Amino acid sequence: MRRVSHWRSRLVVAGGSGYGAVMTKLGPASHHAPPDPAPTPVQKPQPRLEGPASSALPGRSRAVIDALRPAVDGGRFAVKRVVGEWVDVEADVICDGHDRLACELRFRRVGEAEWRGVRMSESHNDVWRARFSPDEAGAWEYSVQAWVDPFITWAHDLRARLRAGQDVGIDLQIGSGIVRDHAQTGARSSGSALARWADRLGGEAPARERAEAALGDELAELMWQASPRRFAVESRALPLWVDRPLALFGAWYEMFPRSAAAEAGRHGTLRDAEALLPYVAGMGFDVVYLPPIHPIGRTARKGRDNAPQAEPGDVGSPWAIGGPEGGHKAVHPELGTLEDFDRFVASAGGLGLEVALDIAFQCSPDHPYVREHPQWFRHRPDGTIQYAENPPKKYQDIYPFNFECDDWQALWNELLGVLLFWVERGVRVFRVDNPHTKPFVFWDWIIGRVRERSPDVLFLSEAFTHPKKMYRLAKGGFTQSYTYFAWRNGPRELREYLDELTTPPVCDFMRPSFWPNTPDILTEYLQHGGRPAAMARLVLAATLSPSYGIYGPVYELSDFSARPGAEENLGSEKYEVRRWDRDDPWSLRHFIALINRIRRENPALRQFRDIAFHNCDNPAHIAYSKRSPDGENTILCVVNTDPRAQQWGLVRLNLGAMGLGGDGPYTLVDLLTGIAYEWRGPDNIVGLDPGLAHVFRLGRSGRSERDFDTWG
Numbered sequence: 001m002r003r004v005s006h007w008r009s010r011l012v013v014a015g016g017s018g019y020g021a022v023m024t025k026l027g028p029a030s031h032h033a034p035p036d037p038a039p040t041p042v043q044k045p046q047p048r049l050e051g052p053a054s055s056a057l058p059g060r061s062r063a064v065i066d067a068l069r070p071a072v073d074g075g076r077f078a079v080k081r082v083v084g085e086w087v088d089v090e091a092d093v094i095c096d097g098h099d100r101l102a103c104e105l106r107f108r109r110v111g112e113a114e115w116r117g118v119r120m121s122e123s124h125n126d127v128w129r130a131r132f133s134p135d136e137a138g139a140w141e142y143s144v145q146a147w148v149d150p151f152i153t154w155a156h157d158l159r160a161r162l163r164a165g166q167d168v169g170i171d172l173q174i175g176s177g178i179v180r181d182h183a184q185t186g187a188r189s190s191g192s193a194l195a196r197w198a199d200r201l202g203g204e205a206p207a208r209e210r211a212e213a214a215l216g217d218e219l220a221e222l223m224w225q226a227s228p229r230r231f232a233v234e235s236r237a238l239p240l241w242v243d244r245p246l247a248l249f250g251a252w253y254e255m256f257p258r259s260a261a262a263e264a265g266r267h268g269t270l271r272d273a274e275a276l277l278p279y280v281a282g283m284g285f286d287v288v289y290l291p292p293i294h295p296i297g298r299t300a301r302k303g304r305d306n307a308p309q310a311e312p313g314d315v316g317s318p319w320a321i322g323g324p325e326g327g328h329k330a331v332h333p334e335l336g337t338l339e340d341f342d343r344f345v346a347s348a349g350g351l352g353l354e355v356a357l358d359i360a361f362q363c364s365p366d367h368p369y370v371r372e373h374p375q376w377f378r379h380r381p382d383g384t385i386q387y388a389e390n391p392p393k394k395y396q397d398i399y400p401f402n403f404e405c406d407d408w409q410a411l412w413n414e415l416l417g418v419l420l421f422w423v424e425r426g427v428r429v430f431r432v433d434n435p436h437t438k439p440f441v442f443w444d445w446i447i448g449r450v451r452e453r454s455p456d457v458l459f460l461s462e463a464f465t466h467p468k469k470m471y472r473l474a475k476g477g478f479t480q481s482y483t484y485f486a487w488r489n490g491p492r493e494l495r496e497y498l499d500e501l502t503t504p505p506v507c508d509f510m511r512p513s514f515w516p517n518t519p520d521i522l523t524e525y526l527q528h529g530g531r532p533a534a535m536a537r538l539v540l541a542a543t544l545s546p547s548y549g550i551y552g553p554v555y556e557l558s559d560f561s562a563r564p565g566a567e568e569n570l571g572s573e574k575y576e577v578r579r580w581d582r583d584d585p586w587s588l589r590h591f592i593a594l595i596n597r598i599r600r601e602n603p604a605l606r607q608f609r610d611i612a613f614h615n616c617d618n619p620a621h622i623a624y625s626k627r628s629p630d631g632e633n634t635i636l637c638v639v640n641t642d643p644r645a646q647q648w649g650l651v652r653l654n655l656g657a658m659g660l661g662g663d664g665p666y667t668l669v670d671l672l673t674g675i676a677y678e679w680r681g682p683d684n685i686v687g688l689d690p691g692l693a694h695v696f697r698l699g700r701s702g703r704s705e706r707d708f709d710t711w712g
Helices: 003-007 150-163 169-185 188-201 207-214 217-226 270-275 277-282 338-350 368-372 408-424 440-453 467-475 491-501 524-544 589-601
Strands: 064-069 079-082 087-094 101-109 116-119 121-124 127-132 138-148 238-243 250-254 287-290 354-359 388-390 393-395 429-433 458-462 480-482 547-551 611-616 621-627 634-640 647-652 665-670 676-680 683-688 693-698
Touching: 064 138, 087 101, 087 138, 101 127, 116 127, 127 138, 150 169, 150 207, 150 217, 169 188, 169 207, 169 217, 188 207, 188 217, 270 277, 270 338, 277 338, 287 429, 338 354, 354 408, 408 440, 440 467, 458 467, 467 480, 491 524, 491 611, 491 621, 524 547, 524 589, 524 621, 524 634, 524 693, 621 647, 621 683, 634 683, 683 693
Parallel strands: 079 238, 250 287, 250 547, 287 354, 354 429, 429 458, 458 480
Antiparallel strands: 064 087, 087 127, 101 116, 101 138, 121 127, 138 238, 388 393, 611 621, 611 647, 621 634, 634 693, 647 683, 665 676, 665 693
């Protein structure tokens, strides 16, 4: 098969050969062209044994390792974690007969010469478990090694004989021989200690005394360290991609720089947006996300509220990228210069904010690419270039790339150059527009190439499409994914959706980012629920998911007037410059700041996998809790999802999921008001006004210094 035809294939067959998220083996870093994938290795038949088994052959390896997990598509794609997050590994390990096994979890960064190891323990039904915590971002791998261990087998049998009151004199002699054998094969530092143990086991002290000493922790640890692991088997290594912590936990704030001017009637600049950074940081956000900042085309420019024809003075959509001033590597002249952007990034960093830049791989008709590389686009029979369509919707101001064109390698390399250009200017976070409309293998390749140079770069996928397409993008390398959270508004559908997202294998490759709104999404729930709906959705997004975002200032001002017939704001910033009164007394900025402060102060909210839902007899209530990995921090949330009426009801807690037992009293402090409540047992009555919530912390009493009136 020719290289071109293979890499331009767009059909993906689940479970077949493909391209993983870790792309470090795709070719020399200096050569960016997508190479042919490595051929699938042919499995050679094992040689037939004609005589006594040789130690070089697997015939004497009795351990069998099955079902190593976590695994994504059997190891085709990398499992995802962040630095410091636990990777809980388990495998089914068996052997014939009654001998006992030893298992070790082995892990390392890709490229490291030595493996690190953690001893595994058997839990039940031949399932062995252990965990490790990666300490650096990048590509990792892990495997399991297992072997029949003569000392562990001997110690197990010795315990049984002691319990049965049997004579163990001969057994101690056997044990002495096993220990002495390990002393000869182990390291010098442990060899002398083991030799002394061998003498002790074969000594003259009472047999039971020697036996009980042999079954202690000291000898067991020495024997583990000195084990020759004869006839050990090892599983295939599985890939793991480790990101920095922002990939899992962070709060995003979206803003349009052109609407950042302090006075009405003026097009905002990056300098104006820079002046708002303390405001964004003051609300406790981690990421400030900018829609495209590039020149905007004039041909077929859309007017206000997506009108087909622009009026004089209409600024157009930032996603119609490119004009005479430049394309994807240029800044819109009315926003400023590249130097202004550099200054914006530096100022954000000084406030603890990262800048996320929108990447939209598409062009306006005026983009230099259209003139210089017309072969990169699809052409209609009349010779014109095909604009973007999603019938019946038409986007005449946007030309999509033809990723299957004959000049595809040059196109892919140019788009890689766009990403690397902004990486070199300090951008380490990208929000990618509509990635599901580009080939999956393209994203596998380009994300892998960027990570070869900068493994700390993060990618957020904006793909509202079929779930399996969203999953494939996540498997292929996207760090985070937008979700259907915005449309899951009732307690039942929220629980069902969270069950899907938090259950393996989905939780091992897809990190959700919950957004109640975006410039493209204004749900009916927000349109009709107003400020109470905004408060409820903020609490849900920020406490259900470690990563969440809002499109502000629309959100903090609850400006939810909708364009007729569309889930989109009337007077959308996508098509016009807006001026916002950020000092409006009805602003939710103080409430948002409090929620973000609660997130930072409570480790339970930094993880996604451990969510326990609790039963509510009122269908408007949803209750759920989270615990930190060390069990020291527990958060319980109860939210009234009805934005119109006060709701009362019984909440029945799963006390075990919260680390509680029995019917004794326990203290819950509402972190939104500082009021402490004493509850007893699983059943308690809760009443909440429209859209309001309790965000309880377990186990600490006393009133907080926070004042309800600062946000109410």
